[in-house]
Amino acid sequence: MYTKHFGLIMLPFENVPDPRFFFDQGEHARIRNRITESFKAGRGLTIVTGPIGSGKTTLSQMVISDFTDNIRLIWMAEPPANSTDLFLFIAQEIGLNSASSERVFVLRDIKDSLIKINSAGSKCLLIIDESHLMPDDVLDGIRILNNLEVGSTKLIQILLLGQEEMMKTINRPELEAFRQRIATLEMMGKMNAERIRKYVSYRIQVAGGSSSLLTDTGWEALVLAFGPGSTPRVINTLCDRSFNTAFEKEKKNVDVDDVYDAAQGMGLQKELFFYKIALKKEEREKQGLPDKADVSLKEPQAHKGPVHSFNRGPNGIVVPHGKRQPEAQKLYQKEYEAPLSISITDQKRKKVFVVLLSLSVAVLILSFYLYCEKSGSEDALTCIQELFYF
Numbered sequence: 001m002y003t004k005h006f007g008l009i010m011l012p013f014e015n016v017p018d019p020r021f022f023f024d025q026g027e028h029a030r031i032r033n034r035i036t037e038s039f040k041a042g043r044g045l046t047i048v049t050g051p052i053g054s055g056k057t058t059l060s061q062m063v064i065s066d067f068t069d070n071i072r073l074i075w076m077a078e079p080p081a082n083s084t085d086l087f088l089f090i091a092q093e094i095g096l097n098s099a100s101s102e103r104v105f106v107l108r109d110i111k112d113s114l115i116k117i118n119s120a121g122s123k124c125l126l127i128i129d130e131s132h133l134m135p136d137d138v139l140d141g142i143r144i145l146n147n148l149e150v151g152s153t154k155l156i157q158i159l160l161l162g163q164e165e166m167m168k169t170i171n172r173p174e175l176e177a178f179r180q181r182i183a184t185l186e187m188m189g190k191m192n193a194e195r196i197r198k199y200v201s202y203r204i205q206v207a208g209g210s211s212s213l214l215t216d217t218g219w220e221a222l223v224l225a226f227g228p229g230s231t232p233r234v235i236n237t238l239c240d241r242s243f244n245t246a247f248e249k250e251k252k253n254v255d256v257d258d259v260y261d262a263a264q265g266m267g268l269q270k271e272l273f274f275y276k277i278a279l280k281k282e283e284r285e286k287q288g289l290p291d292k293a294d295v296s297l298k299e300p301q302a303h304k305g306p307v308h309s310f311n312r313g314p315n316g317i318v319v320p321h322g323k324r325q326p327e328a329q330k331l332y333q334k335e336y337e338a339p340l341s342i343s344i345t346d347q348k349r350k351k352v353f354v355v356l357l358s359l360s361v362a363v364l365i366l367s368f369y370l371y372c373e374k375s376g377s378e379d380a381l382t383c384i385q386e387l388f389y390f
Contacts (some may be wrong), residue, residue, distance in 0.1 A: 001244075001247075002243050002246075002247035003207075006209055006213055006243065006247070006252075007208065007209060008204075008207045008209050009207060010207050010208070011207065012203040012206065012207035012209065012239070012243075013203060013235075013236040013237070013239045013240035013243070014236070014240075015053075015233050015236050015237065017057045017058040017060075017061045018058070019058070019061050019062055019065055020206060021058075021202075021203050021206055022055075022058055022059075022061075023055070023198075023199050023202055023203075023232070024062070025195075025198060025202070026195055027188065027189065027195075028055060028059065028188075031048065031059065031186045031188065032059060032066075034184055034186060035059075035184060035186070036063060036066045038183055038184045039063070039067065039123065039125065039157045039159075042123070042152075042154050042157070043157075043183035043184065044146045044149075044154035044156075044157060044158060044183045045142065045158045045160070045181055045182050045183050045184075046157075046159050046183060046184040046185075047160045047162070047166070047170070047182055047184070047185050047186070048060075048159070048160070048161050048162075048186045048187075048188065049162050049163065049166050049167055049185075049186075049188070050163070050187060050188030050189070050231075051163065051164055051188075051189075051190065052163060052233070053231040053233025053234055054188045054190070054232065054233075055188065055231070055232045055233075056129075056161040056162075056188060057129060057161065058232075059161075060127050060129075060161060063159065064125070064127075067123065067125065070121055070122045071122065071123055071124075071125050072094065072117055072122055072124040072125070073125050073127070074089075074090055074093045074094070074125065074126045074127070075127050076089065076126075076127065077130070078128075078129060078130045078133065079128055079130065079131060079134040079135075079138050080138060081135070081138075082135070082137050082138060082141075083103065083137050083138055083140060083141025083144070084101070084103050084106075084141075086138055086141045086142075087106045087107060087110065087141065088106060090110055090126065090145075091106050091109060091110055091113075094110070094114070094117070094124065095113070096109050096110065096113055107144065107148075110145075110148070111148050111155065114155035114156055115150060115155060117155075118150070118153065118155055123157055124155070124156045125156075125157045125158075125159065126157070126158045126159070127158075127159045127160075127161070128158075128159075128160050128161070129161045130161070130162065130163075131161055131162035132162035132164075132165050132169065133162075134160075134162075134166075134169070136174075139169075139170075139175065139178050142158060142160070142178070143177060143178045143181055145158065146158060146181050147181075164187075167187070170182075189229070190228070190229035190230055190231055191226075191229055191230060191231070191232070191235065192228075192229050193226075193229075196222065196223055196226060196229075196230065196235060197219065197222075197223065199235065200214075200222065200235065200239055203236075203239075212253070213243075213253060213254060214253065214254045214255075215253050215254065215255040217255050217256035217279060218242070218253065218254045218255045218256060218258065218259055220256070220275065221255075221256040221259035221260060221263075221272050221275060222238070222239070222242070222259055224271045224275055225238060225263045225268040225271065226238075226268070227271065234266075237266065238259070238262055238263060238266060238268065241262035241265065241266075242254050242258045242259045242261075242263075243258075244262075245258040245261050245262050246258040256272065256275065256276060256279065259272065260273070260276060
């Protein structure tokens with residue numbers, strides 16, 4: 001890989017929840033602190049939502065690291081199918097062998113065990129990832145677990161991690177009881193341009209490098225590729241591909257060309273294309289060279305010879321004023337103009353004929369109507385017979 005080429009001690013942009021690369025600044029740091037303080041106070045249910053790849057799982061790993069000495073961790077990579085499975089899973093994780101699988105008895109055993117854990121000075125933390133997939137029955141099971149308490153202390157701390165659509169689920173009217181029990185609700189957003197620069201620079205430094213591994217154009221291209229913002233997972237992917245592209249070209253720094261080539265495979269190259277054009281234009285201007293796009297618009301040089309006027313022939317050929325057109329051109333002009341003039345004359349004659357015919361028919365119908373009125377005929381058929389016999 002490119003680690004040795006750029007003088008790095010490890011790959012800086014791996015998409016795995018590695019606490020060493022946790023960006024403990026800005027929004028991530030704020031949310032981490034709020035969750036940690038909430039759990040220390042024993043407040044119970046916490047929910048964190050955010051777009052795909054926003055760092056929710058890595059955040060949960062950092063929260064776990066804050067309680068390494070006195071925590072009983074229960075981790076679920078995805079929610080169970082129903083609340084009964086949820087209770088049975090928790091019971092097994094805390095070492096229970098319930099005599100019955102009925103939820104009322106399982107809940108009783110879970111509560112008794114949680115009381116013992118808390119009495120020993122430890123805390124039980126339940127983390128469920130992909131919580132936006134939870135059915136209502138499981139959400140109700142979470143509500144029941146959150147109600148397990150002694151005095152004002154919650155016996156189990158719960159952290160639910162889910163994508164943005166989870167907000168639509170918990171805001172439904174029928175989940176009002178669940179919503180009222182949420183102690184902390186945090187929403188993670190996308191990184192803006194400033195945070196993208198700090199985030200990428202931080203990961204490079206953790207890996208043993210410096211921000212100078214990207215040139216000024218490389219940094220600018222990296223920010224432009226993401227437009228209004230992006231998530232850590234997508235940022236990591238583009239950076240990793242950009243460094244790999246520069247490595248394959250045996251370059252010591254990552255510039256706009258490397259980022260552009262990497263962005264093409266991710267559909268992020270649109271803004272970079274115009275940025276590259278602007279850089280090329282600026283480079284040519286510095287060298288005193290005309291811009292290729294404006295060559296056709298360059299002001300013509302003064303001509304020292306006599307000035308001639310020009311006319312444009314019928315077929316688009318420019319002919320000097322006062323000079324005769326070639327014979328072939330004259331023949332083409334006659335052959336082209338003659339059929340055209342005939343065609344226009346025929347069209348005018350046809351239009352006149354149609355108009356006269358329409359007027360004649362109208363006069364005939366009007367005359368027939370007036371005759372029938374004056375003759376006093378009972379109907380049109382009688383009128384026609386009288387007209388022909390007359």
